[in-house]
Amino acid sequence: MSANQDADGQLPLVNLITERYGELTGPKRKVADFIVRDPESVIFMSSADVAQAVGCSQPTVSRFASEMGFSGFTEFLTTLRDQVKQRLEPINRMARITSGSTDAAKAFYESLRADQAILQGLSDRVQLKMVERAVELILRAGRVGVAGVRNSQTAAYGMNFLLNQLTGKSALISDSHKDLEELSRLGSEDLLVTISFSRYSKRIMEMTRVAKESGVPVLGITDSPTSPLSRFADVLLCVDCRGPMFQNSMVGALSIVNGLMTALVAAMSEEQREHSQRHMKKSDQISDKLENYLWTFESHK
Incomplete structure (x- = not known):
């Protein structure tokens, strides 16, 4: 298993945000929701971009990163990018398939359902x-x-x-x-x-x-x-x-x-x-x- 991927397939940073979500208040929860919902998009955004998307101030985004244990949003973003990059590598994506099930028929239908969801969306x-x-x-x-x-x-x-x-x-x-x-x-x-x-x-x-x-x-x-x-x-x-x-x-x-x-x-x-x-x-x-x-x-x- 990759160091940048937990046993449940989630990014460690996403799991960290989930664990500390109860400690967050007000706009910082909105920042957390935004990042957890689509971390792959966030990696191309600045703190100003996130603040605008969420509807909060830029200092709120920085304070959110600090509460996650980082010196600021830049350090948080660097870590998130590294984790997303490693998760997207084909070898790690293949590992998630084999770690979940060795049932070929089940994997086949899971793939079909995922494609159906893409088309429906x-x-x-x-x-x-x-x-x-x-x-x-x-x-x-x-x-x-x-x-x-x-x-x-x-x-x-x-x-x-x-x-x-x-x-x-x-x-x-x-x-x-x-x-x-x-x-x-x-x-x-x-x-x-x-x-x-x-x-x-x-x-x-x-x-x-x-x-x-x-x-x-x-x-x-x-x-x-x-x-x-x-x-x-x-x-x-x-x-x-x-x-x-x-x-x-x-x-x-x-x-x-x-x-x-x-x-x-x-x-x-x-x-x-x-x-x-x-x-x-x-x-x-x-x-x-x-x-x-x-x-x-x-x-x-």
Whole structure:
């Protein structure tokens, strides 16, 4: 078991706050509730951010940290970051699965239930105004770059594929030199879509920052309003990705992508829709000539 994880799977700091909760009064309880509810978001916040989110003064946040045995909020935050970072490492997430049960069927259904909960919570986490703005950005863009690495590349690949089916103007960007050339081609009339979840790719953050500083509009898909992506995104769509897996669950992100593409088709003008249909028809004709599929309309005439 990790030193940064107690037997019940909770962070030691969260358990400490729970143990001392009865000693706290007034606004400091609100600070405690906020941190216990979502420690993974708090690690990217300053004491001022926490104070604003809770509705208390900044000195109250500092006094809360002192009552937890720290010299101040900075030391408290450093400890919290270390614990969250270690808990999110795949090897430790895998250890939590095996420590709970060796029943494969039970683990399978627990994973399904976690994914169901993510999908059910989408309507609460995703703001329709943000969806509308995201669709506007995509429709307006001359070219779209979609960036995601490692696990997030699953959603990035899916979005790039579907966008290309509809518009033919999307490019997948990872961290290779060739893909970075695609990033350099984007301008103020284009769009960069970046997808990243906790533990957050440093490379993706740097690419997003560079694009933003170059005047490229940014659509971010991530797991929290306090995610590092929020500093650069013109539009931010948040979806939960936590679950019993040793990696983040991408079911919510893929659902966001599917929903965006459906909304995109619905929002198209007649001219845009006709252009999209011509592009899709041409792609299908090429696929048929290359015999990409076992079943085609031509083979069943």
